[in-house]
Amino acid sequence: MQKDFIQRYERHIDVPEIGIEGQKKLAAARVLIVGLGGLGCPAALYLAAAGIGTLGLVDADTVSLSNLQRQVLYREADIGQPKSRAAAAQLKERVSACDIVEYPFFLTGDNAADIIGTYDIVLDCTDNFDTRYLLNATCHAAQKPLVSASVYHHDGQIAVFRAFEGGGLPCYQCLYPKSDQLALAPQCKDGGILGPVTGIFGTLQAAATINEILRIGEPLAGWLLSLSTLDFAAQKIRLSPRPDCEICSNTHMTNKKPLVAANSGCGID
Numbered sequence: 001m002q003k004d005f006i007q008r009y010e011r012h013i014d015v016p017e018i019g020i021e022g023q024k025k026l027a028a029a030r031v032l033i034v035g036l037g038g039l040g041c042p043a044a045l046y047l048a049a050a051g052i053g054t055l056g057l058v059d060a061d062t063v064s065l066s067n068l069q070r071q072v073l074y075r076e077a078d079i080g081q082p083k084s085r086a087a088a089a090q091l092k093e094r095v096s097a098c099d100i101v102e103y104p105f106f107l108t109g110d111n112a113a114d115i116i117g118t119y120d121i122v123l124d125c126t127d128n129f130d131t132r133y134l135l136n137a138t139c140h141a142a143q144k145p146l147v148s149a150s151v152y153h154h155d156g157q158i159a160v161f162r163a164f165e166g167g168g169l170p171c172y173q174c175l176y177p178k179s180d181q182l183a184l185a186p187q188c189k190d191g192g193i194l195g196p197v198t199g200i201f202g203t204l205q206a207a208a209t210i211n212e213i214l215r216i217g218e219p220l221a222g223w224l225l226s227l228s229t230l231d232f233a234a235q236k237i238r239l240s241p242r243p244d245c246e247i248c249s250n251t252h253m254t255n256k257k258p259l260v261a262a263n264s265g266c267g268i269d
């Protein structure tokens with residue numbers, strides 16, 4: 001074991017639930033971050049700093065002036081640059097050992113399975129329902145945990161989905177079924193957002209990802225955690241699968257968990 005490795009991660013290694021073996025698992029982990037906006041920037045920063053071995057960065061967008069209010073990986077000099085390139089450069093400066101793979105294009109039905117298949121876990125840091133549904137379906141089929149968060153104004157929510165394990169766990173589409181009403185909903189990405197809220201939830205995604213990789217603590221799978229910074233009220237709600245879910249209902253054929261009604265929701269990167 002290299003001395004630098006021990007020294008760099010000593011504050012992790014001193015945590016009983018992590019230790020040296022846990023830190024080695026983080027170094028061997030491959031994490032895909034889809035969306036390098038307000039959520040993806042802090043998630044990537046903390047996961048790289050935490051010693052994740054490989055980070056995949058998916059975003060087709062370029063950095064704009066209005067991003068800088070919350071997308072903390074980017075500098076004024078990065079305006080006009082592809083986000084995946086600018087993010088990779090900033091992360092490499094901080095953690096040279098982190099293997100970073102850039103995907104400067106949209107995740108689509110044609111490429112999602114091939115990309116996701118090479119990772120251990122996926123972070124949904126996107127701002128639209130189409131990509132969220134694609135991520136959910138692809139991760140479910142590939143049996144990869146999906147750490148999903150969304151933010152709007154002063155509020156945010158986070159959940160972990162791995163319905164492929166059965167055991168009464170829901171998928172994203174159990175929580176937000178596709179509907180005409182949802183399709184007609186205003187584009188959430190056009191709404192306002194308090195910058196620090198994206199920081200809180202992107203960082204929570206990083207923490208949940210580490211817990212999933214190490215399989216430590218009480219899993220967030222099957223729960224929805226929400227928090228508002230207007231009144232700092234937090235809620236943790238138990239979720240259940242929908243028996244008629246077109247994505248995961250086959251997984252639940254053998255269990256008889258009841259249906260839980262879901263609210264609509266949206267997200268801003």
Ligand SMILES: [Zn+2]
Nearest residue numbers: 171174245248
């Ligand atoms: Zn489902």
